[in-house]
Amino acid sequence: MTFVLTNLVPGDPATANLGEQASSDPAAVAEYRRQHGLDQPLPIQYARYLEDLARGDLGQSQQSHQPVLTDLRAAVPATMELAALAILLSLLVGVASGVVSALHRNRLGDHVLRVLSLLFVSMPTFWLALVAFYVFFDQLGWAAGSGRLDPGVTAPANVTGLYTVDAVLAGQWFTFWNAVSHLILPALVLTAHTVGLLTRFTRSAVLEVLSQDYVRSARAKGLPERTVLVHYVLRGALVPVITVAGLAFGALLSGTVLVESIFAWPGLGGYAFRSATTFDLPAVMGVGLVIGTIYLFVNLAVDVLYGVIDPRARVQ
Amino acid sequence: MPSFLTRPSLVASLAACSAAVLSLSACAGSTADSASGGRILVIDTTFNLKSADPGRQFEPTGQTIGKAIYQTLLTFKGGDVTKPVPDLATYEQSKDRKTLTLRLRGGTFSDGSPVTADDVVFSLNRVIGLKGNPSFLLKGVTITKNDASTVTLTSKEPNLALPFILANPSLGILNSKVVRAHGGTETSADKAEPYLNRHSSGSGPYTLTAYSTTTQVVLQKNSKYTGPDDPTYDKVILRNVQTPTQKLNVQRGDSQIALNLSSDQVQRLTGGVKVLSQTSSDVVFLLLNQDESVGGVTADPKFNEAVRKGIDYQGLLQLAGKGATQPAGIIPSTFVGSLPPSEATGRDLEGARAALAAGGLKHPKVTLSYANDTAVGGLTLQPLAERIQAQLKEIGITVDLAPGPSATELDKYRAGKNQMGLWKWSPDYPDPSDYLVFLPGNLVGLRAGWKASADAELDPLVEKARLVTKSEERNAAYKEIQRRLNASGPFVSLIQPSRITVTAASVAGVEYNPVWTIDVADVRTS
Numbered sequence: 129m130t131f132v133l134t135n136l137v138p139g140d141p142a143t144a145n146l147g148e149q150a151s152s153d154p155a156a157v158a159e160y161r162r163q164h165g166l167d168q169p170l171p172i173q174y175a176r177y178l179e180d181l182a183r184g185d186l187g188q189s190q191q192s193h194q195p196v197l198t199d200l201r202a203a204v205p206a207t208m209e210l211a212a213l214a215i216l217l218s219l220l221v222g223v224a225s226g227v228v229s230a231l232h233r234n235r236l237g238d239h240v241l242r243v244l245s246l247l248f249v250s251m252p253t254f255w256l257a258l259v260a261f262y263v264f265f266d267q268l269g270w271a272a273g274s275g276r277l278d279p280g281v282t283a284p285a286n287v288t289g290l291y292t293v294d295a296v297l298a299g300q301w302f303t304f305w306n307a308v309s310h311l312i313l314p315a316l317v318l319t320a321h322t323v324g325l326l327t328r329f330t331r332s333a334v335l336e337v338l339s340q341d342y343v344r345s346a347r348a349k350g351l352p353e354r355t356v357l358v359h360y361v362l363r364g365a366l367v368p369v370i371t372v373a374g375l376a377f378g379a380l381l382s383g384t385v386l387v388e389s390i391f392a393w394p395g396l397g398g399y400a401f402r403s404a405t406t407f408d409l410p411a412v413m414g415v416g417l418v419i420g421t422i423y424l425f426v427n428l429a430v431d432v433l434y435g436v437i438d439p440r441a442r443v444q
Numbered sequence: 445m446p447s448f449l450t451r452p453s454l455v456a457s458l459a460a461c462s463a464a465v466l467s468l469s470a471c472a473g474s475t476a477d478s479a480s481g482g483r484i485l486v487i488d489t490t491f492n493l494k495s496a497d498p499g500r501q502f503e504p505t506g507q508t509i510g511k512a513i514y515q516t517l518l519t520f521k522g523g524d525v526t527k528p529v530p531d532l533a534t535y536e537q538s539k540d541r542k543t544l545t546l547r548l549r550g551g552t553f554s555d556g557s558p559v560t561a562d563d564v565v566f567s568l569n570r571v572i573g574l575k576g577n578p579s580f581l582l583k584g585v586t587i588t589k590n591d592a593s594t595v596t597l598t599s600k601e602p603n604l605a606l607p608f609i610l611a612n613p614s615l616g617i618l619n620s621k622v623v624r625a626h627g628g629t630e631t632s633a634d635k636a637e638p639y640l641n642r643h644s645s646g647s648g649p650y651t652l653t654a655y656s657t658t659t660q661v662v663l664q665k666n667s668k669y670t671g672p673d674d675p676t677y678d679k680v681i682l683r684n685v686q687t688p689t690q691k692l693n694v695q696r697g698d699s700q701i702a703l704n705l706s707s708d709q710v711q712r713l714t715g716g717v718k719v720l721s722q723t724s725s726d727v728v729f730l731l732l733n734q735d736e737s738v739g740g741v742t743a744d745p746k747f748n749e750a751v752r753k754g755i756d757y758q759g760l761l762q763l764a765g766k767g768a769t770q771p772a773g774i775i776p777s778t779f780v781g782s783l784p785p786s787e788a789t790g791r792d793l794e795g796a797r798a799a800l801a802a803g804g805l806k807h808p809k810v811t812l813s814y815a816n817d818t819a820v821g822g823l824t825l826q827p828l829a830e831r832i833q834a835q836l837k838e839i840g841i842t843v844d845l846a847p848g849p850s851a852t853e854l855d856k857y858r859a860g861k862n863q864m865g866l867w868k869w870s871p872d873y874p875d876p877s878d879y880l881v882f883l884p885g886n887l888v889g890l891r892a893g894w895k896a897s898a899d900a901e902l903d904p905l906v907e908k909a910r911l912v913t914k915s916e917e918r919n920a921a922y923k924e925i926q927r928r929l930n931a932s933g934p935f936v937s938l939i940q941p942s943r944i945t946v947t948a949a950s951v952a953g954v955e956y957n958p959v960w961t962i963d964v965a966d967v968r969t970s
Binding site: 137139140143144145146147148149150151152153155156158159163191192193194199202203258261262265266269273274275276279280389390391392394398399402405406407 | 494495574578579657683692695872
């Protein structure tokens with residue numbers, strides 16, 4: 129599907145990627161098309177693409193002149209590191225806030241949390257990123273600058289591509305703290321929207337579960353409130369929350385382009401944007417494939433979690 | 445209800461934790477420079493980079509990097525592109541201007557081996573053979589080795605532009621033995637690019653130590669460099685950073701140079717930084733299609749005259765900010781062969797209306813196409829297009845704006861499908877011959893539907909400009925060509941935007957050059 133869609137877009141990769149003079153030179157255009165296999169009919173291009181894909185070769189990027197797989201190996205971990213921290217913080221804060229909000233229904237705490245969550249959901253993430261960078265980096269000097277590390281700091285040896293993990297594996301604690309310092313602000317910015325979302329969903333799910341008979345029975349049996357809340361209410365409310373969290377994680381992996389741009393974070397979103405605007409078709413298809421695969425695995429993980437949380441959902 | 449969930453301070457505690465982590469992160473960041481040792485120069489720019497292989501790169505960031513890693517035969521001093529000066533070689537041109545003899549004057553590659561005539565022949569022939577973006581620079585030029593330190597470049601016609609072309613970093617001289625050992629050839633079968641994207645094989649002031657087209661490029665001082673001035677900084681880091689972040693970084697001292705800020709962005713800069721506003725060599729122009737089947741009314745000379753007189757050029761300059769200027773012709777004011785400012789077209793509303801009336805053109809309507817994701821010196825084409833629309837409305841021309849992403853708009857423009865277009869031309873090399881593309885039957889001329897010999901008066905002028913061997917006569921010929929273009933050509937030169945470079949107060953020696961933007965080896969501490 130990505131192959132068909134990318135080839136349907138009007139525009140010529142040779143024109144988009146060759147310079148003013150070279151694009152009018154038939155020899156240069158012919159050489160470009162030959163190098164990128166664009167001189168072949170579309171069905172043959174597709175067959176070759178599938179053949180290469182079967183060997184794990186996603187082709188060569190027309191922008192970076194490197195294998196797409198090499199580019200993705202650099203971009204995916206950068207976004208994964210950011211998105212993983214963001215979703216972790218979101219789950220911690222969002223679920224807690226949603227529960228607090230539900231338990232304080234129609235009281236001051238509930239109103240405050242609902243307004244805040246509405247604010248977080250409505251706030252454009254790129255705007256928040258700009259404001260946060262301006263306030264915490266430029267004005268207060270609390271946050272580190274752009275990029276994944278300070279200019280003078282060398283990246284740790286590549287094992288996972290996650291700088292924090294690789295720095296720990298290499299025992300480079302200075303690099304680890306530097307990587308964390310660069311990670312925290314963009315992660316908090318991304319967290320804001322997801323926190324708002326999770327707070328609202330958790331509140332609504334908890335309120336629904338609170339009115340269930342089994343919760344009333346648990347309380348009637350005299351179980352401690354903490355037990356009722358954690359083992360009965362939260363467990364029952366987690367199914368819709370996990371669904372939303374899974375979708376939010378997928379969205380974080382593929383939709384962080386503007387935040388990545390502001391924080392000069394070399395992730396998947398920026399790579400996808402650049403590839404799309406320059407007709408870098410192998411890169412666009414590579415990104416499509418990666419994002420599709422990520423969504424698949426996230427959905428699979430969510431389905432498995434359903435069974436863990438709710439015995440009724442387990443496959444017999 | 446559990447107490448841990450009912451504490452009203454939960455959110456406040458989380459906020460406090462975040463602030464603490466942020467503070468910690470600032471502490472971690474502040475000690476980074478001292479950990480690495482040596483003088484580090486951090487340059488923020490919006491990357492336009494595809495390759496570090498000189499024979500394949502022809503993008504602005506690639507040119508900056510190429511200039512730092514590879515020496516060329518000739519070069520320019522600072523920002524003065526009116527006179528090529530020796531770099532690896534001295535030069536002498538024959539009287540008929542068809543032969544250029546270059547004598548090497550030393551030079552040592554980063555592996556310690558000397559630069560030879562064989563390296564020069566290989567490097568230049570490789571650029572031609574690769575059939576890549578910069579191959580056109582040496583079109584029709586034959587490269588011959590005379591002896592171990594002399595090379596001759598021969599052209600079929602007088603080629604006064606060649607010394608200016610040879611300063612281009614795409615024509616940087618490679619260590620032929622090393623490149624050949626890594627798959628380098630003088631044909632399109634060359635396989636050396638992956639190697640040259642990881643290592644440098646040049647004799648320039650810096651070597652390449654890390655390379656990414658999306659993140660950053662790191663250059664380390666070349667200890668074997670034998671050029672005139674030893675670079676001040678031990679390490680140079682070019683980072684890919686968008687403009688709003690560039691501004692904050694340079695303001696905060698996280699970077700020392702920001703290359704892509706607009707005039708609006710520098711107005712509110714704080715932090716004791718220096719702002720250098722210079723006139724760029726990019727020319728923004730209007731294209732009026734002369735092919736009636738595409739252009740319709742734009743093919744009418746009276747419409748053309750009305751547009752030329754109806755534009756308020758000073759109004760457009762206000763948008764472009766300090767340092768911007770109005771070119772008097774299609775050749776930018778910073779190049780030899782440009783027209784003096786006194787010959788620039790001014791606004792003449794009565795004349796414009798009279799031209800429309802003389803052509804019998806009542807309320808003409810045209811579509812203006814342009815790329816809305818293109819910025820020139822921080823200025824996007826969108827506000828320019830809007831102002832042109834408003835200005836032409838005053839003389840009765842209705843302009844419909846048709847913006848689009850450059851990936852699709854470039855296709856239409858290059859195929860000659862714009863009725864009216866708003867585009868820019870960035871010089872390939874700083875010589876007036878680069879602007880012959882705007883003439884009938886040539887590259888940009890054809891995009892405007894201006895077929896060969898469409899203007900009989902231009903042909904002899906072009907012939908003269910191509911064949912004369914004396915610089916003064918040649919410059920005069922180019923001026924005549926531009927006067928004719930201004931009178932009846934399908935292009936209206938609008939503005940040369942400003943080129944703004946912001947540097948930390950501690951940095952000096954930064955000078956804008958239209959070919960490689962800045963020479964990082966010239967940057968020093970103030």
